[in-house]
Amino acid sequence: MNEELTKSTEDYLESILILNRETNEPVSSLQIASFLKVTKGAVAKAMNRLNQEGYIDKELYGQITLTEKGLEIAKNVYSKHKEIKNFLIKIGVSLETAEKDCCLLEHNISDETFLAIKKFNKNL
C-alpha cells in the first residue's frame, strides 16, 4: 500500500491535516514549525520536497494545502493516531502518555495490526 514514506514525511502531512482542520484555512510554515517543534528552515526544506513529490500544493511564499495524494496519507496516519490513542487509554495509559506514544507508534504499525486494534476498540 505505502511506497516507503518516512516518519518525517508522514508527520508533516499529518500536521498539515490537523492544523487545517482546526481553522479550515490553508496552513503556514510557522504553524507547522511550532506544531512539530522544528525550525522554519526544516519546514521549508520539507515543504519543497513534499511539493515536488506532489503531496502538497504551495507556491513561493504561499500557504500550504494537501493534494489528494497527500490527504490520503495524512488521513491514514491520523486515523492510526486516533485509534492507537484510544486503545492506549482503554488499557489504562494516561491521556498525556497516550498522546505522546501514539505519535511515535502511528508510523510503525502494519495495516493488519491497525485493524486488530480497531476491532479491539470496538468490542470494548
Place this chain on the structure above:
Amino acid sequence: MNEELTKSTEDYLESILILNRETNEPVSSLQIASFLKVTKGAVAKAMNRLNQEGYIDKELYGQITLTEKGLEIAKNVYSKHKEIKNFLIKIGVSLETAEKDCCLLEHNISDETFLAIKKFNKNL
C-alpha cells in the same frame, strides 16, 4: 531512565543478546550483520561506537559480548519486544506480522505503556 538511545543502538544491543542466547557463545560481526540485514561495514562502525561508549566488550578482530550496561539495555528492549509480540498475538495479529511489528514498536513505547500492556497480557 534512558539517556537517548537510538533505535539503531537498541537494535544492535538486542540482537547481540538474542544471538548470544542462541549459542551461549560470544557473537561475531557477521552474525549480527545477517540478523539485522545490514552490511558488515555497518556493523563494524556500530561496534566501534558501542565499544567506545561502554555497551560492549570487544578487541580488534575479536568477538563481541555485552557489558553490564549494554546487557541492561538489551534486556529492557527485548522484554518490550516479547511483551508487545504477545499482546499483538492476543488481539488476533498473525505470528508473522506480530514479529515484524514488535521489532519497530519496541523502540517507541514508554515505560507507562509497557506496564499497561504487561498488565493487559496477564489479565487475559
Place this chain on the structure above:
DNA sequence: CTTTAAAGTTAACTTAAGTAAACTTTTTTA
C-alpha cells in the same frame, strides 16, 4: 607451512533530517 577463503576493518561516499544564520519577501503599523 603456505596459500586461499572468510571475517573484520577502514575509508570515501550517500541520504535523510535537522540547525543556525543571513537574506528576501510580505505584512503591519505608525
Place this chain on the structure above:
DNA sequence: TAAAAAAGTTTACTTAAGTTAACTTTAAAG
C-alpha cells in the same frame, strides 16, 4: 506610504546511519 516586524527562503554545516569496495587479519585446508 515608508519603516519595522514577521514570515518564508536559502545556504553552509552537522549527525546518524547506512553502502561499496579496497585492504588487513585470522583461520582452514591442502
